[in-house]
Every structure is written in structure tokens, then in C-alpha cells.
Amino acid sequence: xxxxxxxxxxxxxxxIGVIEDADAVxxxxxxxxxxxxxxxxxxKDDVIEDVKFQTFGCVAAIAVSSMVSKLxxxxxxxxxxxxxxxxxxxxxxxxxPNKMHCSNLGADALxxxxxxxxxxxxxxx
Ligand code: FES
Numbered sequence: 554x555x556x557x558x559x560x561x562x563x564x565x566x567x568x569i570g571v572i573e574d575a576d577a578v579x580x581x582x583x584x585x586x587x588x589x590x591x592x593x594x595x596x597k598d599d600v601i602e603d604v605k606f607q608t609f610g611c612v613a614a615i616a617v618s619s620m621v622s623k624l625x626x627x628x629x630x631x632x633x634x635x636x637x638x639x640x641x642x643x644x645x646x647x648x649x650p651n652k653m654h655c656s657n658l659g660a661d662a663l664x665x666x667x668x669x670x671x672x673x674x675x676x677x678x
Contacts, residue, residue, distance in 0.1 A: 556646030559616040566615055568622035570605040577673065579666030581658055588614045588655070590662040592621070596670055599630050606662070613652040617659035620644050625663055634667055636660060 555563075572593035582589040588610030595603035604622040608615050620641055625633045638660040642648045648656055 554649055555612060555616075556648075558620075558644075558646040559613060559648070562616035562619040562645070563612045566619035568605050568619065568626070569607070571607060572603060572605045575605075577666045577670035579662045579664065579669055581662045581665060583654060583658055586611065586654075588658060590614065590618055590658050592618075592662045592666040594625075594666050594670060596630065601625050601628055601630065601633055610658070611652070611655060613648055613655035614658060616645055617641055617648075617656050618662075621659040621663050630667055630670065633663065636663060 572595050575593035576596045577594040578591065580589070580591040588608070590608045590610065591606060593605045594601055604626045606618045606622050608618040621636065624636050624640065624644060638653070638656040641659050642653065642656040645656070
């Protein structure tokens, strides 16, 4: 049912954890399945230097979180904004149709964290 890439990320997720002094945080939940994702970003000079996540969810949600963290790390904020649910699903070698909402969750959590960063930047000016 799942691709080898999904299973590899589920079995060995990258960047699990919390960044205590994160510059931005994005949290989302899906009320239907009850899964939750939180992304923490450390950003310097508009580059995402570190990404960590905490996910309580299904196999796909964990693989998605790991892939999103991997895709976002080292990118500029502008580049990271281009990471969509489609980018994530493709990078994972595809997701079963009933699991596409799991990749939405990852893209949404990252987008919310970036939004949090931009709100803080705007408040600083
Ligand atoms: Fe809800 Fe996967 S079943 S995120």
C-alpha cells in the first residue's frame, strides 16, 4: 500500500523533536482522523537552518512530516513556501488516495510555521 520511500521515512524519521528557541511554530490537526503535527523552524537571514517536528498520527503523517522537514531544511523561506502537498506526495513516491489528506497536513503545518515567522518579522518593523 505504501511506497518504499514512505516506509523508509516512517521507520527512520528525520528531524523528530522540538526546537525550544524556535523562530516560528506551526501546528495543525485534522479533526476527522485526530492526527496532529507541529513544526518548529530556526531561521537565520531568511534561510531555514533547522527544522524539527512532533507528529501524532498515522504512518503517512509521520513519513510526510519527515519528508517536509527534509525538503524545507536549508531552503530560503521563499523556496520553502513552494513546498506543496503535491511536492510532498511526489517526493514520497506517491500516497494512496485515502492518505492524501496526510500530505496536506504536512504542507499546512510548514505553511503555518512560515506564516508565524512572517508575522513576527512584520511586527518587528
Ligand atoms: Fe490523518 Fe494520516 S490518517 S493524517
